[in-house]
Amino acid sequence: MNIINLVLTLTIIGSTAGTNESEHRFPDDFILGAATSAYQIEGAWNVSNRGESIWDRMIHYKPQKIADRSNGDIADNSYYQYKEDIELIQQIGANAYRISLSWPRILPNGFNNSVNREGIQYYNNVIDEMLEKNITPFVTIYHWDLPQKLQDLGGWENPEISNWFVDYARVVFSEFGDRVKHWITINEPNIFCIFGYHSTDAPGLDKSGRGDYTCGHNALLTHAKTYKMYQDEFKNQQGKLGFVLSFSWVVPQNPDDPEEVAGAKLSWQFWYSWFLHPIFSNEGDYPREMKERIANYSSIQGFSRSRLPQFTENEITLVKNSADYLGFNFYTARYETKLTDYDINNVSFQHDIGMIPIDKAFTKDRCTPWAMSKAMRHINKEFIIPEFYITENGYWDVGGLNDVNRAEYYLLHLTEVTKLLNEGLNIRGYFAWSLLDNFEWSYGYTQKFGIISVNFMDPKRARTPKLSSKLITQIYKSKIVPLSFSTTINITTI
Numbered sequence: 001m002n003i004i005n006l007v008l009t010l011t012i013i014g015s016t017a018g019t020n021e022s023e024h025r026f027p028d029d030f031i032l033g034a035a036t037s038a039y040q041i042e043g044a045w046n047v048s049n050r051g052e053s054i055w056d057r058m059i060h061y062k063p064q065k066i067a068d069r070s071n072g073d074i075a076d077n078s079y080y081q082y083k084e085d086i087e088l089i090q091q092i093g094a095n096a097y098r099i100s101l102s103w104p105r106i107l108p109n110g111f112n113n114s115v116n117r118e119g120i121q122y123y124n125n126v127i128d129e130m131l132e133k134n135i136t137p138f139v140t141i142y143h144w145d146l147p148q149k150l151q152d153l154g155g156w157e158n159p160e161i162s163n164w165f166v167d168y169a170r171v172v173f174s175e176f177g178d179r180v181k182h183w184i185t186i187n188e189p190n191i192f193c194i195f196g197y198h199s200t201d202a203p204g205l206d207k208s209g210r211g212d213y214t215c216g217h218n219a220l221l222t223h224a225k226t227y228k229m230y231q232d233e234f235k236n237q238q239g240k241l242g243f244v245l246s247f248s249w250v251v252p253q254n255p256d257d258p259e260e261v262a263g264a265k266l267s268w269q270f271w272y273s274w275f276l277h278p279i280f281s282n283e284g285d286y287p288r289e290m291k292e293r294i295a296n297y298s299s300i301q302g303f304s305r306s307r308l309p310q311f312t313e314n315e316i317t318l319v320k321n322s323a324d325y326l327g328f329n330f331y332t333a334r335y336e337t338k339l340t341d342y343d344i345n346n347v348s349f350q351h352d353i354g355m356i357p358i359d360k361a362f363t364k365d366r367c368t369p370w371a372m373s374k375a376m377r378h379i380n381k382e383f384i385i386p387e388f389y390i391t392e393n394g395y396w397d398v399g400g401l402n403d404v405n406r407a408e409y410y411l412l413h414l415t416e417v418t419k420l421l422n423e424g425l426n427i428r429g430y431f432a433w434s435l436l437d438n439f440e441w442s443y444g445y446t447q448k449f450g451i452i453s454v455n456f457m458d459p460k461r462a463r464t465p466k467l468s469s470k471l472i473t474q475i476y477k478s479k480i481v482p483l484s485f486s487t488t489i490n491i492t493t494i
């Protein structure tokens with residue numbers, strides 16, 4: 001048997017024809033970081049009094065919901081290896097690290113009558129470790145791992161959730177707010193509210209067209225009440241509170257069909273303006289077309305009121321302007337086509353829109369930096385956004401260290417970010433998703449997003465930088481996006 005070791009030089013070309021590198025530079029105080037979330041990396045799911053979350057419950061009882069029947073019980077073991085993670089953050093030249101707090105690790109039953117000191121200690125250690133290394137913490141208060149005890153009471157469908165959350169947030173601000181100045185209240189409600197009530201994500205309920213709108217409504221009010229509480233009680237901490245949504249640009253599969261073009265616009269409203277409009281528009285409240293459409297369908301379907309809950313005037317005012325920044329998560333363009341099997345009695349979010357995403361678009365070409373720019377420019381034009389942070393951007397593959405496609409993805413997207421900055425968009429920072437390969441929700445470990453690989457067969461969860469992390473390191477350290485990127489790769493064949 002012959003083992004051949006090849007060393008290849010590889011060059012990735014950016015999209016920068018006719019420009020020079022000085023045009024692709026980030027300001028000195030620009031945030032360049034990487035992101036993770038508690039359930040996806042921490043593991044230690046039943047250690048030190050941590051309570052059960054809705055993801056623990058769903059996966060332990062219905063492992064078939066996850067592509068490889070895996071779970072986050074151990075994940076990246078970051079509960080024990082967080083120092084190594086922060087060391088890696090430093091090595092890639094990042095000046096910030098976005099993490100999330102696990103609600104059931106801090107309040108095992110969900111309520112603030114019993115605060116778990118070990119959970120508080122863990123996050124104090126993580127935050128202090130970051131600060132010692134001059135890494136700015138960006139902390140998400142809620143990244144999908146609701147305490148199961150609160151789900152038992154209705155979870156995001158129960159309006160009381162806003163009080164439970166405010167109580168939890170108060171604990172968090174009191175404990176960590178002296179050191180954490182960049183907060184995210186809730187991560188991607190437009191994803192967990194849709195998929196959590198469309199049976200794929202936790203809590204795994206089948207209530208599309210009802211549960212999702214109620215969840216979204218309560219998430220908006222929860223965010224706004226938390227924002228107000230911070231202003232009233234913690235203003236002296238001088239932090240900023242943001243709200244993070246998942247974004248894309250909706251592309252009609254048949255651009256010559258006017259109905260489909262209109263459908264794509266409507267779809268953008270449903271997926272994104274649903275949450276943007278109440279917070280970041282002059283008028284506040286949900287977008288008019290969305291309200292009318294759901295009210296109309298609800299009435300045809302025999303409901304005595306719209307399936308989309310209504311805000312009171314006071315609530316509209318409370319929600320409006322309730323964020324210091326918008327966290328913009330972006331992965332890829334969304335191709336959609338008309339729903340052909342439309343049935344008026346089918347109550348669902350998708351039927352309310354009348355459009356459906358085309359799956360193959362997600363596997364075909366997922367590197368669409370133009371779609372990121374289109375979405376950002378549109379938001380910048382239509383809404384009043386105090387500041388943008390790109391809180392997630394990334395590319396999935398099935399694993400491996402020579403992640404050329406991911407490197408190309410980052411080269412093209414980071415170039416695009418510098419172009420948007422040159423156009424005058426107020427973008428303050430950028431986070432790659434993700435620092436590490438980790439537990440990708442219903443895809444388990446079948447989709448890898450890390451710029452650092454993690455060996456899930458190894459009890460020590462060995463971390464190894466991938467090719468893409470070399471590119472990221474160069475950019476983060478120099479604050480310049482190169483026109484092209486060359487590196488050597490080792491290939492061993494038998």
Ligand code: NOJ
Nearest residue numbers: 037187188329392433440
């Ligand atoms: C958005 C979510 O915030 C994150 O948890 C997830 O892993 C990435 N997108 C990739 O799908």
